[in-house]
Amino acid sequence: xxxxxxxxxxxVPIWQRTVQRQLRNQxxxxxxxxxxxxxxxxxxxITIVDGHAHLGEYPGFFINKPDADSMVEVMDRIGMQTxxxxxxxALRSDPEYGNQMVVQAIKNHPGRFxxxxxxxxxxxxxxxxxLNRYLDEPGMVAIKLHPELHDDYPLLGPRYEPMWAVAAxxxxxxxxxxxxxxxxxxxxxRLAIKYPTVPLLVGHMLQDKSLEAMxxxxxxxxxxxxxxxxxxxxxxxxFFVEALDDVSKLIFGTDFPWGNCHFRVGAVIxxxxxxxxxxxxxxxxIAQLLRIPLESLVESSKRSTEGPPAxxxxx
Amino acid sequence: MLRFFDCNxxxxxxxxxxxxxxxxxEELEALLDYLQVDRAVVYHAQxxxxxxPLGNTMLMEALTGHDRLRRERSVERLLPSWIVFPHFTxxxxxxxxxxxxxxxxxxxxxxxxxxxxxHRFSLEPWCAGPLLEKLAAHRVPTMIDFMFFRRDDPDWRxxxxxxxxxxxxxxxxxxxxxxxxxxxxxxCQACRNLYLDTSRYALFRGLESxxxxxxxxxxxxxxxxxxxxxxxxxxxxxxxFISDDEKALIGAGNLERLLxxxxx
Numbered sequence: 001x002x003x004x005x006x007x008x009x010x011x012v013p014i015w016q017r018t019v020q021r022q023l024r025n026q027x028x029x030x031x032x033x034x035x036x037x038x039x040x041x042x043x044x045x046i047t048i049v050d051g052h053a054h055l056g057e058y059p060g061f062f063i064n065k066p067d068a069d070s071m072v073e074v075m076d077r078i079g080m081q082t083x084x085x086x087x088x089x090a091l092r093s094d095p096e097y098g099n100q101m102v103v104q105a106i107k108n109h110p111g112r113f114x115x116x117x118x119x120x121x122x123x124x125x126x127x128x129x130x131l132n133r134y135l136d137e138p139g140m141v142a143i144k145l146h147p148e149l150h151d152d153y154p155l156l157g158p159r160y161e162p163m164w165a166v167a168a169x170x171x172x173x174x175x176x177x178x179x180x181x182x183x184x185x186x187x188x189x190r191l192a193i194k195y196p197t198v199p200l201l202v203g204h205m206l207q208d209k210s211l212e213a214m215x216x217x218x219x220x221x222x223x224x225x226x227x228x229x230x231x232x233x234x235x236x237x238x239f240f241v242e243a244l245d246d247v248s249k250l251i252f253g254t255d256f257p258w259g260n261c262h263f264r265v266g267a268v269i270x271x272x273x274x275x276x277x278x279x280x281x282x283x284x285x286i287a288q289l290l291r292i293p294l295e296s297l298v299e300s301s302k303r304s305t306e307g308p309p310a311x312x313x314x315x
Numbered sequence: 316m317l318r319f320f321d322c323n324x325x326x327x328x329x330x331x332x333x334x335x336x337x338x339x340x341e342e343l344e345a346l347l348d349y350l351q352v353d354r355a356v357v358y359h360a361q362x363x364x365x366x367x368p369l370g371n372t373m374l375m376e377a378l379t380g381h382d383r384l385r386r387e388r389s390v391e392r393l394l395p396s397w398i399v400f401p402h403f404t405x406x407x408x409x410x411x412x413x414x415x416x417x418x419x420x421x422x423x424x425x426x427x428x429x430x431x432x433x434h435r436f437s438l439e440p441w442c443a444g445p446l447l448e449k450l451a452a453h454r455v456p457t458m459i460d461f462m463f464f465r466r467d468d469p470d471w472r473x474x475x476x477x478x479x480x481x482x483x484x485x486x487x488x489x490x491x492x493x494x495x496x497x498x499x500x501x502x503c504q505a506c507r508n509l510y511l512d513t514s515r516y517a518l519f520r521g522l523e524s525x526x527x528x529x530x531x532x533x534x535x536x537x538x539x540x541x542x543x544x545x546x547x548x549x550x551x552x553x554x555x556f557i558s559d560d561e562k563a564l565i566g567a568g569n570l571e572r573l574l575x576x577x578x579x
Contacts, residue, residue, distance in 0.1 A: 023335030028349035038351055040553035062496040064520035074520065077554050232547045235334030257519035262554040263547050270546025272335065
């Protein structure tokens with residue numbers, strides 16, 4: 001029995017996999033990374049790739065220095081290698097201006113940023129050409145949708161069809177924001193069926209709908225992934241590790257600079273899951289999804305610190 | 316190593332437990348050990364979700380005999396905090412009795428949940444006035460939990476009036492994300508008795524800008540346990556681009572100063 005209408009889930013129900021008492025009784029075991037954080041040091045020996053980040057100013061509230069240079073400074077402070085970013089300007093106002101900001105940030109900071117191109121459904125005409133142009137840019141690896149900021153435009157609406165066509169043709173992941181008033185669980189399942197070759201990153205792990213439904217969706221559809229961008233909910237990292245058939249579907253994100261990435265890195269590093277799983281969640285899984293070797297990110301950023309980049313790295 | 320004194324943790328059984336969430340004082344102590352947090356101010360789930368007087372009694376029973384540091388070093392590790400509300404329905408003793416009982420029991424932090432999803436009372440003088448006056452007279456740090464949805468902001472006029480009306484009352488706004496800095500910074504500048512618990516303060520470089528514009532003296536480390544994941548609020552402070560002195564104030568110093576200021 002599923003919590004999603006029309007979805008026939010197999011196997012042990014999520015609530016029986018995630019045994020509250022079992023985790024509660026599990027001791028809190030310090031690890032080297034947790035100790036590094038507690039001492040205020042950057043993390044060493046783990047590659048962190050933030051799969052859900054932003055860039056630039058946002059009108060609705062004050063963000064202290066949300067430019068690319070400042071973000072890199074903060075990433076270095078915590079030991080984050082790379083952030084996959086979409087521009088707030090592209091989400092909230094001018095998609096062209098914002099998407100260009102991302103291209104520029106990738107050029108200026110090789111290996112430190114990868115990009116989402118934002119698709120605004122209110123510019124449906126020309127969207128296909130625009131998306132293809134941006135996705136041809138080095139480091140632009142996926143598409144970002146924000147139905148809430150785009151006037152509640154539904155994911156299955158016709159204005160998004162050119163975007164889905166591009167995503168399907170290029171097999172690029174699509175990260176979409178979810179929220180309390182947004183697309184239904186059933187519509188997300190329909191998307192997964194309609195576009196089986198497009199990896200779908202379900203934004204904010206469906207926190208406003210149901211975490212159990214999120215796990216059911218990810219277990220039912222090979223192309224649905226969990227965007228763990230609200231890991232500060234107590235026990236949520238452990239919940240998804242237990243609930244998911246395949247932990248490689250758990251993609252770390254911090255939403256910074258909307259929020260504080262240190263806050264969210266702390267949530268996963270202090271969680272009661274193994275070091276091997278932390279390594280996957282914090283970077284390994286998204287590298288696999290984007291087909292980017294983690295080592296290449298580290299190498300390209302090292303080169304960028306040795307002098308001005310002659311060429312942008314292609315991934 | 317930076318010291319932490321948590322202003323915002325709970326024990327007890329909740330309607331909707333977080334996955335793997337603890338319930339007892341012993342379990343909380345184990346988690347504090349893991350986080351390397353020295354001490355915590357604690358309230359009880361039943362005081363929040365069932366009835367404040369009942370939960371406050373359960374809190375005192377739960378903490379008795381379970382405070383390891385108190386036994387070993389004569390220092391309270393888990394400090395009780397009572398959830399209170401105005402007395403007009405007869406559920407709570409009159410403020411002078413209530414605050415006297417609190418202080419006699421070693422309770423030096425009060426917690427109010429005035430909102431619709433809390434205990435549903437007004438903070439205006441005709442309702443909460445007598446209680447707030449008595450708490451202010453004894454300088455009891457008073458946490459106000461509006462139980463915000465993550466995008467909500469406080470009623471600025473109400474907060475400003477409260478701070479101005481009771482200048483000796485340390486008012487600690489808790490559980491707020493801090494998104495509305497454009498209003499919050501001037502409010503904190505105008506009201507030096509207003510503090511923010513950092514448990515959900517997740518702004519990018521937010522501690523840095525708050526310390527620059529307002530000062531570190533109005534921030535208190537809070538964990539938000541057992542709702543906020545372990546390590547979240549600690550990491551925000553350990554990795555902020557602020558001075559060690561500022562971190563020390565936020566981590567423990569400010570709360571210690573407020574508790575020392577309580578007048579029995």
